[in-house]
Amino acid sequence: MTDMTPLLAVDGGGTSCRFALIWEGQRLEHEGPGANLTSDFDGAVAALWEGLEALSAKAGVRLDVLAEVPTYLGLAGMIKPELGSRLADAIPLARLRVQEDRPAAVVGALGLRRGVVAGLGTGSFVARQSAGGMAFVGGHGLVLGDDASGAWMGRSLLRQSLRASEGMCDATELTREVIDTFGGASEIILYAQAARPVDFARLAPMVVAAAEAEDAVAVALLQDGAAYIERALLVLGWRAGEAFCLLGGVANAYAGYLGVEIQASLVEPEGRALDGALVLAERFAAEVTA
Amino acid sequence: MTDMTPLLAVDGGGTSCRFALIWEGQRLEHEGPGANLTSDFDGAVAALWEGLEALSAKAGVRLDVLAEVPTYLGLAGMIKPELGSRLADAIPLARLRVQEDRPAAVVGALGLRRGVVAGLGTGSFVARQSAGGMAFVGGHGLVLGDDASGAWMGRSLLRQSLRASEGMCDATELTREVIDTFGGASEIILYAQAARPVDFARLAPMVVAAAEAEDAVAVALLQDGAAYIERALLVLGWRAGEAFCLLGGVANAYAGYLGVEIQASLVEPEGRALDGALVLAERFAAEVTA
Numbered sequence: 001m002t003d004m005t006p007l008l009a010v011d012g013g014g015t016s017c018r019f020a021l022i023w024e025g026q027r028l029e030h031e032g033p034g035a036n037l038t039s040d041f042d043g044a045v046a047a048l049w050e051g052l053e054a055l056s057a058k059a060g061v062r063l064d065v066l067a068e069v070p071t072y073l074g075l076a077g078m079i080k081p082e083l084g085s086r087l088a089d090a091i092p093l094a095r096l097r098v099q100e101d102r103p104a105a106v107v108g109a110l111g112l113r114r115g116v117v118a119g120l121g122t123g124s125f126v127a128r129q130s131a132g133g134m135a136f137v138g139g140h141g142l143v144l145g146d147d148a149s150g151a152w153m154g155r156s157l158l159r160q161s162l163r164a165s166e167g168m169c170d171a172t173e174l175t176r177e178v179i180d181t182f183g184g185a186s187e188i189i190l191y192a193q194a195a196r197p198v199d200f201a202r203l204a205p206m207v208v209a210a211a212e213a214e215d216a217v218a219v220a221l222l223q224d225g226a227a228y229i230e231r232a233l234l235v236l237g238w239r240a241g242e243a244f245c246l247l248g249g250v251a252n253a254y255a256g257y258l259g260v261e262i263q264a265s266l267v268e269p270e271g272r273a274l275d276g277a278l279v280l281a282e283r284f285a286a287e288v289t290a
Numbered sequence: 291m292t293d294m295t296p297l298l299a300v301d302g303g304g305t306s307c308r309f310a311l312i313w314e315g316q317r318l319e320h321e322g323p324g325a326n327l328t329s330d331f332d333g334a335v336a337a338l339w340e341g342l343e344a345l346s347a348k349a350g351v352r353l354d355v356l357a358e359v360p361t362y363l364g365l366a367g368m369i370k371p372e373l374g375s376r377l378a379d380a381i382p383l384a385r386l387r388v389q390e391d392r393p394a395a396v397v398g399a400l401g402l403r404r405g406v407v408a409g410l411g412t413g414s415f416v417a418r419q420s421a422g423g424m425a426f427v428g429g430h431g432l433v434l435g436d437d438a439s440g441a442w443m444g445r446s447l448l449r450q451s452l453r454a455s456e457g458m459c460d461a462t463e464l465t466r467e468v469i470d471t472f473g474g475a476s477e478i479i480l481y482a483q484a485a486r487p488v489d490f491a492r493l494a495p496m497v498v499a500a501a502e503a504e505d506a507v508a509v510a511l512l513q514d515g516a517a518y519i520e521r522a523l524l525v526l527g528w529r530a531g532e533a534f535c536l537l538g539g540v541a542n543a544y545a546g547y548l549g550v551e552i553q554a555s556l557v558e559p560e561g562r563a564l565d566g567a568l569v570l571a572e573r574f575a576a577e578v579t580a
Contacts, residue, residue, distance in 0.1 A: 038480065079476040137456050140475075143482040144449045159434045166427050167525045185430075186369040190328065192433040235457045 005285055008071040008093075009277035010051065011104050012044070014122075018274045019051040021069070023059045029274070030054045037087065038077030045090045048073070052091070067092040070288055072281035074104035074273065097284045101273070102127055103134055105247060108276025109269035115243030116236060117269075118229050120251040122201040124149035126232035137232040142197045148225030150250040154203030155195075156224075158188050160217050172217045174210040178203075201249070208253045226257035233262065243267045295575055298361040298383075299567035300341065301394050302334070304412075305488075308564045309341040311359070313349045319564070320344045327377065328367035335380045338363070342381070357382040360578055362571035364394035364563065387574045391563070392417055393424055395537060398566025399559035405533030406526060407559075408519050410541040412491040414439035416522035427522040432487045438515035440540040444493030445485075446514075448478050450507050462507045464500040468493075491539070498543040516547035523552065533557045 007022040012035045019030040032051045035044035056063045071093045077100075078084060084098035106117045106127045116128045123146045125139040142151045157178060164175035165185050182188045191199075210218035238244070244265040246255060255263060297312040302325045309320040322341045325334035346353045361383045367390075368374060374388035396407045396417045406418045413436045415429040432441045451468035454461035455475050472478045481489075500508035528534070534555040536545060545553060 039483075079479060137458060140449075140452050140479050141483060143485070144445070144452055144479065155434070159430075162430050162434055168427060168521060189369060189430050189434065193329070193431060195433070231458060 005282070006069040007278060007281040007285055008055070008066070008069045009104075009274065009281040010048070010071070010073045010075070011101065011108075011273040011277045012047070012073060012075040013101055013273075014039075014076045017047050017051055018272075019055055020274050020278050021055045021059055021066075022278070023061060023069075026059075028055060028058045030058065035075060036077035037075050037083045038079055041083070041086070044075065044077070045087065048087075048091050052093075063092065067094050069093075070095045070281060070285035071097070072104075072277050072284050073098045074101040074277050074280070075099075076101045095284075095288050097280070099280075102136060102139070104277035104280055105273040106134060106276065107279050108271045108273040109245040109247055110243060111270045111279070113243050115245065115267075116233055116238045117245045117247060118148075118232070118251065118254075119247045120149055120225075120229075120254065121248030122150050122197050124152065124248075126229060126236065128233075128236035128238060130237075135236055137235055138228075142200070146197070147228040148250075148254065149197075150201035150204040150248075151197035152200075153207045153221060153225065153250060153253075154200035155192070156221050157203050157207050157217075158192055158200070160221070162188060164217070170216065172210075172215050173213075174206065174215040174217050178206070204250050204253075208250065211253065222253060222257050226254050229254060230259060230262065241265060245269050295572070296359040297568060297571040297575055298345070298356070298359045299394075299564065299571040300338070300361070300363045300365070301391065301398075301563040301567045302337070302363060302365040303391055303563075304329075304366045307337050307341055308562075309345055310564050310568050311345045311349055311356075312568070313351065313359075316349075318345060318348045320348065325365060326367035327365050327373045328369055331373070331376070334365065334367070335377065338377075338381050342383075353382065357384050359383075360385045360571060360575035361387070362394075362567050362574050363388045364391040364567050364570070365389075366391045385574075385578055387570070389570075392426060392429070394567035394570055395563040396424060396566065397569050398561045398563040399535040399537055400533060401560045401569070403533050405535065405557075406523055406528045407535045407537060408438075408522070408541065408544075409537045410438055410440070410515075410519075410544065411538030412440050412487050414442065414538075416519060416526065418523075418526035418528060420527075425526055427525055428518075432490070436487070437518040438540075438544065439487075440491035440494040440538075441487035442490075443497045443511060443515065443540060443543075444490035445482070446511050447493050447497050447507075448482055448490070450511070452478060454507070460506065462500075462505045463503075464496065464505040464507050468496070494540050494543075498540065501543065512543060512547050516544050519544060520549060520552065531555060535559050 004025050009020045011018045014036045015034045017032050021028045033047050035047040037044050056066050109117045114130050118126045126137045161175040161178035163169045164171040207218045211222050240261040299310045301308045304326045305324045307322050311318045323337050325337040327334050399407045404420050409415045416427045418425050451465040453459045454465035497508045501512050530551040
């Protein structure tokens, strides 16, 4: 995938940032704290400085030399071009491409193949890679979207449990378990007021386990999530036979709920997002040195 | 409704607290800042002290005398009995009943009649008053509920506009207007991350106006909201002919979307929540002096 050309790549997510440096034919890696350009710009800058210094030490190369290496950053919260310009002013890298974190995940999973990736972790997105480039659906954060994600699963579970407790839908073993575990409806309301997406996502395994036991509320949630994924595939122009990758912590829960043609196209991801970031760094290097 | 017995009543909402004092046959009122026992306990205590001192001055009666008057407090955020006990320790009132804010709204609207009230302001609830007392559905706050409310309407509008912008549903004049007004999808995502329910509710009039012009997304939203209200009526055991009151800033938007039997049962509210709080204060006074 990469020759002797020096390259630097970062897969920066909200939970951790992964760095890879190709230097004198060696691949060096580092993992540091998370970064999100929108919710904590200064924290993201600090995380990148920390990672660059760690790589500099690991490779035994001065930071001002490292700064000349063509670099690709895939960063969570990179939702506006202005953020990329601000970032470029705050870190020493001279040859830099900044994008959101999804393209690296897509290229990591599919390599150069045409196909669709559904990323279903704490948040969610669906992306298609084709000859024309990449197209995306979803994401948007939990308040307005992130359908089918782990956070969406957990929040939906609490919502349905409250609805069941007041007779707005049928109660099941799962909804009764939720009410009992929290200690009543008012405790659930309090929890939800302060919960971050990651707090909701912690409840997702309850849904997955209950669906395996055929709990009606859990099964309906996974059916809703799968319908969202299928709709996104349709909108993105996915065609039967084209590779389809499921990524992320709750991805496997949906496999059995998708249409047979989609299931038949399921492939394992080729690599991680960091591998994809390195491919994109190589592509960027070819552009800037061409 | 009230005789010469001194009574004190408070209708305490998140935006403002309304106080009424019956003293020597006169009704005195005061309106002060909002209170929510769950999200800001100390602020609620301060708002109540301020109101009691204002009434004390208005009525020309010392605070320690006022403190003996039977008092009914209907307060937003009163979701656990412990909060009522903590509050009783923090204010000087000797004869006090503390409840959430919905019963006063129901009694204010229906008086002593049997019937259903749908409260559709920034948040939402549906309640039925019958010989057996009151039963409630909904509320729960915007994260998990408040279906059909103004905040729900505004948030749903942003969600559908994002979905339309990526082809997940049909775009309409309204969804294009929203994308243009905000200046793109990423600006909507940023807005939603920080928005409080009241910020979403500010967008509700766009939905109501567009529905009047038969915009498909707006009409579908009001149909969803109306279906929720109808389901709540069913769950609460409402029967055709029983009074049905719509309260709150977005209430009127739904009238035309409800079933004909429900529309035929629509009645104007008898009074305000503060009137209901006074009725409940009178009932409390009769209990403690019996």
